[in-house]
Amino acid sequence: MPWLNSELAPETRAKAALAAMTLDEKLRLIFGYSDQALTELAKVPDEIVAPDLKRYVVSHQVKGSAGFVPGVPRLGIPDQTQTDASMGVRNSFIPSTALPSSLATAASFDPEVPRAGGVMIGAEARATRHNTMLAGGINLAREPRSGRNFEYAGEDPLLAGIMVGALINGIQSNHIISTIKHFAVNDQETLRTSLDVTISAAAMRQSDLLAFELAIEKSSPGSVMCSYNLINGRWGCENDYLLNKVLKHDWGYKGFVMSDWGAVHSTVDAANDGLDQFTGFCCKDDKPWFAPPAMKAALQSGAIPRNRLDDMVERILWAMFAKGVVDHPVQVSPIDYAANAALSQKAAEESLVLLKNDGDLLPLRGVKSIAVLGGSADKGVLAGAGSSDVTPVGGAVTIDNHTYLPSPPVDALKRELPKAKIAFDPGSDLAAAASLAAQSDVAIVFVTRHNSEGSEASLEMVGNQDALVAAVAKANPRTIVVAETGGAIYMPWIDEVPAILEAFYPGIRGGPAIARILTGKVNPSGHLPISFPASADQLARPDIAGLGKPDGTPEEVLYDEGAAIGYKWYDLKGYKPLFWFGHGLSYTNFELSNLAAQPDGKAIRVSFAMRNVGKRQGKGVAQVYVAPADWKKAGWEAPKRLGAFAKANLKPGQIKSIELTIDPRLLATYEAAGNNWHIRAGEYRLMLGEASDDLLKSVAVTLTDAVWSASTTN
Numbered sequence: 059m060p061w062l063n064s065e066l067a068p069e070t071r072a073k074a075a076l077a078a079m080t081l082d083e084k085l086r087l088i089f090g091y092s093d094q095a096l097t098e099l100a101k102v103p104d105e106i107v108a109p110d111l112k113r114y115v116v117s118h119q120v121k122g123s124a125g126f127v128p129g130v131p132r133l134g135i136p137d138q139t140q141t142d143a144s145m146g147v148r149n150s151f152i153p154s155t156a157l158p159s160s161l162a163t164a165a166s167f168d169p170e171v172p173r174a175g176g177v178m179i180g181a182e183a184r185a186t187r188h189n190t191m192l193a194g195g196i197n198l199a200r201e202p203r204s205g206r207n208f209e210y211a212g213e214d215p216l217l218a219g220i221m222v223g224a225l226i227n228g229i230q231s232n233h234i235i236s237t238i239k240h241f242a243v244n245d246q247e248t249l250r251t252s253l254d255v256t257i258s259a260a261a262m263r264q265s266d267l268l269a270f271e272l273a274i275e276k277s278s279p280g281s282v283m284c285s286y287n288l289i290n291g292r293w294g295c296e297n298d299y300l301l302n303k304v305l306k307h308d309w310g311y312k313g314f315v316m317s318d319w320g321a322v323h324s325t326v327d328a329a330n331d332g333l334d335q336f337t338g339f340c341c342k343d344d345k346p347w348f349a350p351p352a353m354k355a356a357l358q359s360g361a362i363p364r365n366r367l368d369d370m371v372e373r374i375l376w377a378m379f380a381k382g383v384v385d386h387p388v389q390v391s392p393i394d395y396a397a398n399a400a401l402s403q404k405a406a407e408e409s410l411v412l413l414k415n416d417g418d419l420l421p422l423r424g425v426k427s428i429a430v431l432g433g434s435a436d437k438g439v440l441a442g443a444g445s446s447d448v449t450p451v452g453g454a455v456t457i458d459n460h461t462y463l464p465s466p467p468v469d470a471l472k473r474e475l476p477k478a479k480i481a482f483d484p485g486s487d488l489a490a491a492a493s494l495a496a497q498s499d500v501a502i503v504f505v506t507r508h509n510s511e512g513s514e515a516s517l518e519m520v521g522n523q524d525a526l527v528a529a530v531a532k533a534n535p536r537t538i539v540v541a542e543t544g545g546a547i548y549m550p551w552i553d554e555v556p557a558i559l560e561a562f563y564p565g566i567r568g569g570p571a572i573a574r575i576l577t578g579k580v581n582p583s584g585h586l587p588i589s590f591p592a593s594a595d596q597l598a599r600p601d602i603a604g605l606g607k608p609d610g611t612p613e614e615v616l617y618d619e620g621a622a623i624g625y626k627w628y629d630l631k632g633y634k635p636l637f638w639f640g641h642g643l644s645y646t647n648f649e650l651s652n653l654a655a656q657p658d659g660k661a662i663r664v665s666f667a668m669r670n671v672g673k674r675q676g677k678g679v680a681q682v683y684v685a686p687a688d689w690k691k692a693g694w695e696a697p698k699r700l701g702a703f704a705k706a707n708l709k710p711g712q713i714k715s716i717e718l719t720i721d722p723r724l725l726a727t728y729e730a731a732g733n734n735w736h737i738r739a740g741e742y743r744l745m746l747g748e749a750s751d752d753l754l755k756s757v758a759v760t761l762t763d764a765v766w767s768a769s770t771t772n
């Protein structure tokens with residue numbers, strides 16, 4: 059079996075294995091089962107799934123995990139054992155380690171953070187017998203209310219592309235396949251399985267698709283998961299433009315496209331328009347579109363050419379050989395949960411964002427009594443819900459149907475401040491809460507905003523949380539708010555509160571991470587990957603498309619904001635959000651200087667120095683934004699774009715020289731007519747700062763006109 063020779067190139071091995079396969083063996087690889095198969099597959103007619111295959115699936119899948127695709131034992135091709143997702147292994151029977159949300163680790167602005175996180179969760183996937191991780195969620199936060207923004211990497215394509223690319227590299231370093239998902243423009247959860255997104259090719263290429271393109275270039279994920287929704291009238295999993303033209307032709311993608319669970323709507327169109335693997339079959343409402351009967355009929359009639367089936371299988375095989383799945387079979391092995399939790403805590407400590415710190419109220423110093431209120435801070439930290447949830451060792455804590463990870467910030471604060479008197483009040487009685495706050499040196503109010511796959515959530519806080527913050531802040535001016543949220547939230551009390559720490563969903567050691575930042579053991583260094591709008595008036599669309607309609611209702615949404623997402627939108631409209639993309643404070647201060655820039659081919663090279671001018675060690679995040687002198691004439695979607703960023707760990711007084719390159723696509727617009735990127739000649743301003751609204755230095759460079767193909771393969 060020459061294909062098992064690891065000296066050979068994956069392409070060669072895939073072709074050789076394909077040539078040895080029978081038709082039935084090929085059909086095994088393109089049709090996967092969900093975890094419901096365990097109980098439901100027996101009810102599927104034998105002519106759809108043969109009895110021996112049913113027995114194989116039920117006896118070989120990892121119980122409680124997302125999916126399973128049978129391999130070909132005769133040829134040494136392993137099964138694909140699929141587990142969710144980007145924050146850790148999701149299995150109802152096996153505990154695993156929850157990273158902070160992907161939005162949180164994106165806030166670190168340090169790709170090493172999601173990469174190390176990916177190494178850890180990928181190792182746990184391997185140790186629980188999974189060789190495919192359904193991770194790499196990268197849909198942009200076009201809709202700030204989206205229930206899954208916590209699973210993704212924010213509103214900017216460059217930041218998302220770099221951070222998710224790093225996560226995928228970390229996961230795949232374990233010789234397993236990672237996906238990148240959901241391809242594409244699956245930017246809201248409401249009516250996700252029937253929403254038809256109307257958006258121009260240029261807008262897609264300059265936003266959602268650019269994030270995918272950058273991440274795929276940086277990490278070569280073995281699989282791309284196509285999305286539930288329609289894009290310009292075609293289902294995501296039978297979308298010739300997105301799958302065949304953009305992904306496979308223009309980007310030269312060699313891996314395979316798997317479907318989201320239940321996202322397939324045909325046999326012939328799906329296969330011919332780019333889907334390689336129907337994943338997650340079972341059983342009630344799912345039609346077995348890629349099961350043998352339907353596929354054999356389509357091959358027989360010629361509706362699906364035989365070489366298309368071969369291409370589907372070859373892509374799957376390529377990914378299995380290229381990512382090491384064949385040469386490094388997964389097997390159950392011990393997990394060092396303590397070490398993995400420590401890594402998760404480090405990730406959180408790199409990611410939490412200090413939004414406000416008037417009067418340097420933080421870090422806490424010399425406080426003798428602390429009132430901690432709300433947010434179930436005595437029980438744990440909030441986690442997001444849906445297919446990305448993770449069951450921790452010892453189980454999660456459920457409060458009001460929401461999942462909390464057992465990492466209470468109150469206990470962590472007590473460990474950090476053993477001499478302080480720390481009292482907790484749940485915050486349900488405002489008078490009692492205010493009274494406790496009034497008697498304490500400082501008050502810390504925890505607020506939570508639950509987000510879940512499958513639905514949108516308004517940015518208002520629920521329950522009495524806003525009133526609690528207002529009452530406590532009135533009772534004690536030294537009030538700190540810690541927010542555990544899936545994304546942005548409105549803050550009607552923002553002017554009454556001197557200090558705000560955004561913790562997002564901080565993962566299995568969120569409590570200690572929060573406590574160590576509040577007490578100054580760790581200097582916060584996160585910066586916002588998502589802007590915080592001040593009100594619904596600032597949103598690109600006041601109403602969520604399809605809200606309130608039954609699932610499956612056909613609904614169209616026109617994304618006429620195009621690529622102007624997040625800070626680009628607020629710039630374009632002249633709005634002032636509560637907090638801008640890139641914002642984040644430190645317990646020290648940094649100075650940026652010596653900015654210089656010059657064209658470098660179609661790119662721009664930028665150099666500058668960052669110095670820590672404060673009294674304590676800290677990590678600064680320098681951001682470079684680009685703005686054409688006349689952005690409308692340059693055809694841009696908004697006045698400026700993030701062009702590059704860098705994080706540096708500096709001791710007091712230490713200075714570091716930094717050199718960055720701005721990718722030409724971030725200087726260009728996409729022209730659909732010629733399938734080109736186009737940089738228009740003219741002056742471009744490079745602006746340097748520590749947030750998109752804090753850009754103190756700038757230089758200009760002049761670029762010449764440049765046009766080049768958006769296709770890397772012709």
Ligand code: GLC
Pocket residue numbers: 124142143192239318319338445
């Ligand atoms: C879900 C999600 C997808 C997940 C899959 C398997 O519906 O959309 O992200 O990987 O099904 O659980």
